[in-house]
Amino acid sequence: MKQHLVSMNDLCTDEIMDILNLAKSFANGDHWSPNEKTFVANLFFEPSTRTKTSFEVAERKLGLDIVPFESGSSSLLKGESLYDTVKTLESIGIDVAVIRHEQDHYYDELIHKVNLKIINGGDGCGQHPTQSLLDLYTIKEEFGSFEGLKVAIVGDLQHSRVAKSNRDALTALGAEVVFSGPSEWFIDSEADTKCNFNIDEVVETVDVLMLLRIQHERHFSLTAISADQYHQKFGLTEERERRMKKSSIIMHPAPVNRNVEIADSLVECERSRIFKQMENGVYVRMAVLRKLLEQ
Amino acid sequence: MKQHLVSMNDLCTDEIMDILNLAKSFANGDHWSPNEKTFVANLFFEPSTRTKTSFEVAERKLGLDIVPFESGSSSLLKGESLYDTVKTLESIGIDVAVIRHEQDHYYDELIHKVNLKIINGGDGCGQHPTQSLLDLYTIKEEFGSFEGLKVAIVGDLQHSRVAKSNRDALTALGAEVVFSGPSEWFIDSEADTKCNFNIDEVVETVDVLMLLRIQHERHFSLTAISADQYHQKFGLTEERERRMKKSSIIMHPAPVNRNVEIADSLVECERSRIFKQMENGVYVRMAVLRKLLEQ
Amino acid sequence: MKQHLVSMNDLCTDEIMDILNLAKSFANGDHWSPNEKTFVANLFFEPSTRTKTSFEVAERKLGLDIVPFESGSSSLLKGESLYDTVKTLESIGIDVAVIRHEQDHYYDELIHKVNLKIINGGDGCGQHPTQSLLDLYTIKEEFGSFEGLKVAIVGDLQHSRVAKSNRDALTALGAEVVFSGPSEWFIDSEADTKCNFNIDEVVETVDVLMLLRIQHERHFSLTAISADQYHQKFGLTEERERRMKKSSIIMHPAPVNRNVEIADSLVECERSRIFKQMENGVYVRMAVLRKLLEQ
Numbered sequence: 001m002k003q004h005l006v007s008m009n010d011l012c013t014d015e016i017m018d019i020l021n022l023a024k025s026f027a028n029g030d031h032w033s034p035n036e037k038t039f040v041a042n043l044f045f046e047p048s049t050r051t052k053t054s055f056e057v058a059e060r061k062l063g064l065d066i067v068p069f070e071s072g073s074s075s076l077l078k079g080e081s082l083y084d085t086v087k088t089l090e091s092i093g094i095d096v097a098v099i100r101h102e103q104d105h106y107y108d109e110l111i112h113k114v115n116l117k118i119i120n121g122g123d124g125c126g127q128h129p130t131q132s133l134l135d136l137y138t139i140k141e142e143f144g145s146f147e148g149l150k151v152a153i154v155g156d157l158q159h160s161r162v163a164k165s166n167r168d169a170l171t172a173l174g175a176e177v178v179f180s181g182p183s184e185w186f187i188d189s190e191a192d193t194k195c196n197f198n199i200d201e202v203v204e205t206v207d208v209l210m211l212l213r214i215q216h217e218r219h220f221s222l223t224a225i226s227a228d229q230y231h232q233k234f235g236l237t238e239e240r241e242r243r244m245k246k247s248s249i250i251m252h253p254a255p256v257n258r259n260v261e262i263a264d265s266l267v268e269c270e271r272s273r274i275f276k277q278m279e280n281g282v283y284v285r286m287a288v289l290r291k292l293l294e295q
Numbered sequence: 296m297k298q299h300l301v302s303m304n305d306l307c308t309d310e311i312m313d314i315l316n317l318a319k320s321f322a323n324g325d326h327w328s329p330n331e332k333t334f335v336a337n338l339f340f341e342p343s344t345r346t347k348t349s350f351e352v353a354e355r356k357l358g359l360d361i362v363p364f365e366s367g368s369s370s371l372l373k374g375e376s377l378y379d380t381v382k383t384l385e386s387i388g389i390d391v392a393v394i395r396h397e398q399d400h401y402y403d404e405l406i407h408k409v410n411l412k413i414i415n416g417g418d419g420c421g422q423h424p425t426q427s428l429l430d431l432y433t434i435k436e437e438f439g440s441f442e443g444l445k446v447a448i449v450g451d452l453q454h455s456r457v458a459k460s461n462r463d464a465l466t467a468l469g470a471e472v473v474f475s476g477p478s479e480w481f482i483d484s485e486a487d488t489k490c491n492f493n494i495d496e497v498v499e500t501v502d503v504l505m506l507l508r509i510q511h512e513r514h515f516s517l518t519a520i521s522a523d524q525y526h527q528k529f530g531l532t533e534e535r536e537r538r539m540k541k542s543s544i545i546m547h548p549a550p551v552n553r554n555v556e557i558a559d560s561l562v563e564c565e566r567s568r569i570f571k572q573m574e575n576g577v578y579v580r581m582a583v584l585r586k587l588l589e590q
Numbered sequence: 591m592k593q594h595l596v597s598m599n600d601l602c603t604d605e606i607m608d609i610l611n612l613a614k615s616f617a618n619g620d621h622w623s624p625n626e627k628t629f630v631a632n633l634f635f636e637p638s639t640r641t642k643t644s645f646e647v648a649e650r651k652l653g654l655d656i657v658p659f660e661s662g663s664s665s666l667l668k669g670e671s672l673y674d675t676v677k678t679l680e681s682i683g684i685d686v687a688v689i690r691h692e693q694d695h696y697y698d699e700l701i702h703k704v705n706l707k708i709i710n711g712g713d714g715c716g717q718h719p720t721q722s723l724l725d726l727y728t729i730k731e732e733f734g735s736f737e738g739l740k741v742a743i744v745g746d747l748q749h750s751r752v753a754k755s756n757r758d759a760l761t762a763l764g765a766e767v768v769f770s771g772p773s774e775w776f777i778d779s780e781a782d783t784k785c786n787f788n789i790d791e792v793v794e795t796v797d798v799l800m801l802l803r804i805q806h807e808r809h810f811s812l813t814a815i816s817a818d819q820y821h822q823k824f825g826l827t828e829e830r831e832r833r834m835k836k837s838s839i840i841m842h843p844a845p846v847n848r849n850v851e852i853a854d855s856l857v858e859c860e861r862s863r864i865f866k867q868m869e870n871g872v873y874v875r876m877a878v879l880r881k882l883l884e885q
Contacts, residue, residue, distance in 0.1 A: 044368060047368055047369060047370055047371075047372040047373055048368070048369070048370060049364075049369040049370040049371070049375065049380055049383055049384075050370065050383055050387070052368075053336070053362055053364070053383070053384060053387050053389075054387050056362045056363065057334060057362055057387050057388050057389075060332075060334070060360045060362070061332070068363060070365070070368070072367075072368070254375075254379070254383070255370045255373055255374070255375035255379060255383075256379065257374070275382060275383070275385075275386040276386070278383055278386035278387050279386045279387065279388070281387070282387055282388055
């Protein structure tokens with residue numbers, strides 16, 4: 001493992017599988033704590049319930065000492081830079097900083113200059129590696145392996161922090177990945193041509209239907225199409241769900257826009273793993289923290 | 296005990312007495328902790344010092360793991376509902392959620408659909424059961440029992456979260472309850488007629504003078520009457536306090552509007568139990584948490 | 591030691607040395623915890639990263655229980671006074687309150703009326719005793735003693751919380767202190783005349799160059815002079831740093847305005863102790879907390 005985990009590109013396939021196996025052991029009740037008092041700070045510059053709370057629980061389960069940090073009452077208000085803030089935390093004794101920040105690649109100015117360990121909890125429209133890992137973990141738990149699985153990633157591919165890294169990782173692990181959704185939200189034109197599928201075809205053939213959140217909060221405007229039109233054209237309606245294979249599952253990083261990406265009635269349906277993903281996130285984050293701290 | 300404590304109506308008289316006795320044992324220094332690591336989150340959507348801090352101390356004394364939650368930096372900003380937020384916390388491993396919310400009966404959409412335990416820390420102008428319980432505890436500590444006590448509840452009955460439930464509980468436990476204050480703030484006309492007393496009569500006869508806070512922050516406007524006029528007409532002035540019985544006590548849920556509900560000089564007078572109530576709140580909340588967790 | 595530490599004037603020279611020695615033992619890895627569960631709350635009414643995080647780490651290293659307090663979601667929003675807030679925390683069981691507040695001498699209304707212990711984390715343009723102590727500790731660690739040292743305090747003396755108390759303490763401990771900076775920011779005219787030195791002279795003779803932050807956030811406007819002009823006229827430029835004595839050090843309480851008080855390239859230069867000061871702050875705060883709790 002590298003010193004930091006800021007992108008799925010930091011991990012080779014073996015390291016990914018290693019983290020998933022370690023997460024499994026934590027899910028089975030294994031305990032691990034560092035030998036020395038270890039301080040962690042969670043710096044969230046964007047709203048978060050799932051990721052922040054999940055890290056907070058994972059950290060407590062590992063017996064780490066968590067030092068609260070609120071950007072809105074920090075010296076960032078006095079104009080202090082992110083670099084000086086992180087360097088300050090390091091000087092005061094923080095060992096790990098989990099950071100979510102609205103700026104793409106915020107970590108570029110940090111990773112070669114700080115001694116503490118950084119876990120990226122989401123950067124702009126960039127990466128969100130622990131979300132990718134919990135997605136992979138959820139699929140592996142369900143199907144045992146990735147070989148031969150067909151996974152569709154559906155929706156706002158362009159603004160997603162996981163669409164591209166999930167595609168890359170799943171492909172490397174032996175799955176076939178297709179995309180679906182509005183073509184103006186696709187990642188790049190080459191992939192589009194190859195992977196663009198209609199949701200009506202996709203639902204009948206995939207093992208995993210991975211819906212993406214429409215990122216209203218990223219100033220994305222749905223002018224061309226209403227929420228209801230999106231649901232009818234690209235979303236998972238009750239009718240489409242009925243046509244899914246018996247064993248196939250539904251995933252979504254949440255928060256869900258009910259009746260947009262997915263019908264309200266399906267959020268907690270039998271094949272939905274949406275809340276299971278959140279549970280799995282804790283084990284995956286425990287695994288990542290342990291890997292970084294054991295170096 | 297039910298799964299949740301959202302209203303005093305969730306408790307029968309025996310359960311109330313049981314909680315008060317358990318609170319007493321905690322006040323005497325008894326210790327108790329759950330056998331398993333237990334996670335709690337305090338979701339306060341309205342300002343709070345007393346209730347939130349009191350729960351935080353009670354939880355720490357019981358050895359619970361507290362996961363911070365700030366509504367202002369949560370995914371509620373992305374439009375996530377309270378239900379999805381609580382369900383998320385449950386999925387991540389939270390066992391108990393203490394919730395204060397501005398909406399009356401916010402818990403109706405939660406209580407039959409979540410597996411974690413909810414303690415209502417105040418809903419709109421609805422209920423605030425741990426405040427009621429600490430009021431009862433404070434009275435019991437003072438007088439040994441409720442039989443034959445005369446209690447006056449004074450002030451903004453309509454917007455109070457405890458006036459009605461305290462009346463019901465105290466009456467069931469054998470006390471006599473009367474109301475006093477501006478008639479337009481009374482709860483219902485029948486009770487008004489029966490229980491409306493002038494503050495000048497009331498102070499001379501009651502054992503407990505329970506003042507209520509004027510809820511400025513609930514957009515209540517005092518247009519018809521100034522703060523000073525309220526104090527002279529309905530408040531506890533120094534002159535009125537001198538006419539109270541030797542053994543009678545003053546209570547107030549706080550924060551106090553000094554020189555409105557009560558003269559500034561009386562807030563910490565000998566018969567005031569206002570800060571004692573806050574101390575007692577910790578023991579009562581320890582008792583409630585233990586009862587819910589031991590189920 | 592007094593009950594509270596609100597000002598450096600609360601400490602005699604012996605007590606200062608005692609705290610510095612205790613801090614040294616913590617830096618060397620000594621452990622100490624109170625015998626009883628001890629609750630502390632950090633009340634920061636002004637932005638802070640360093641001081642708040644430093645106290646949070648120090649408190650955790652001492653095994654204290656920290657109860658979170660956010661002024662922006664407290665009952666201060668309902669008009670509750672600072673006194674009633676602190677008295678509430680005391681009633682609920684808080685043993686120590688660390689307070690930063692924008693009002694000079696906010697503590698005057700508290701110190702004789704509360705039973706918990708108060709540590710001043712900064713009041714307006716008043717005092718910030720733990721910052722002074724960490725400054726002293728950093729100098730002592732560097733030079734062994736204060737006798738015969740020459741220390742220059744440079745910059746916005748008037749709005750600084752440490753300029754005056756550092757001058758007084760350093761002088762009492764045997765050091766010589768001079769000031770430098772814009773004359774309109776000097777503390778009082780007598781001291782000005784005696785101690786006003788040009789930065790170009792100062793850099794060549796001092797052992798310690800203690801730069802002060804320009805307090806933009808205190809509504810101080812630099813109308814008469816731009817940031818760049820300040821840097822050229824009063825700041826530590828690369829050219830000036832080259833003329834410093836070999837063994838002399840640079841200090842700054844931070845956050846640094848890079849290229850204003852000090853050239854960007856010098857913030858982490860070999861003779862800079864700016865991040866070392868932050869590390870030292872943890873040990874000094876552990877020492878202060880222990881001294882207050884052991885009384």
